[in-house]
Amino acid sequence: MSPRPPPAPILIPPPAPDSPRSAQSIPPTGIQGDLEQDLMGLANALYNLGTTVVNDSTKDPGTGKQVGLRVNEVVRYLAGLDDMASHLTTRVPMQILTDIDNGRNPMHLTKDRLERAATENQFMNGKIKAIESYRQLLDEALVETFFRSC
Template sequence: MTRGNISPAGQQNAADSPRLSESPPPSGVQGDLELELLGLANALYNLGTTVVNDLTKEKDKPGGGGKPVGHRVNDVIQHLATIEDMSQHVTTMIPMQVLSDIDNARNPLQLTKERLERAATENQYMNGQIHALDSYRRHLDEVLVQTFPELAEFLPATG
């Protein structure tokens, strides 16, 4: 059973998202790279399931009968070689923190949410600082004009 809704076009939507669960890849080199990465993920999955299946089968059988593990490994190597070749044409830089977070199995959506919340908090703090400095500057200008009326022409009009 799959989670999600089927759109009018017959494509599945994620359960918590109004967008299609699989958007079309971008055009050009990045789209080709995305498709190759999906192929690599599929090849790695196939390799993993093949290894698990081989481990659960009769271990004492002589000969093995041409197990497909070598073929699966070659598929993974082929995808990695293709990605390496494609990397020469991609100039997009990925921050090391993003790669580190992915390596540590952190959810990219959660990371995005945390970073947006942090940016909003810092933005609010900075807006408060700007407002406080603006208020202080206006008050200072008013006091300077009251104390030294001859400076009024050099200070911005207080209002």
């Protein structure tokens, strides 16, 4: 594994209203914590790149040195994440990545899937109760029929 890029100052934005945990929480330890730190660093580097591009586009042409430095910082984070990928066993379903690429919030996806699972669970519970009720009625009818004929 290649050496990790030097840590850049991380400007932590306020947490999203639907964030699963606050931005001030301590990341997990081990490779998962390193991954989270690098992802935060990458997000920060991408933000810095975006603001630098906007700022540089309002200035005189040919002053893009800062943009190049910001791009190199993003590339260093991406290379570090690529190196880290071989040490991770967590798999992310392709559908989640596709939905994120299409601009859907993962928290909304999770909420939708949980609501769907709860709805299906209620539907199945209704079926089970109907079958149990039918079985009870059938048992009573069989007992009544067989005891009358004896």
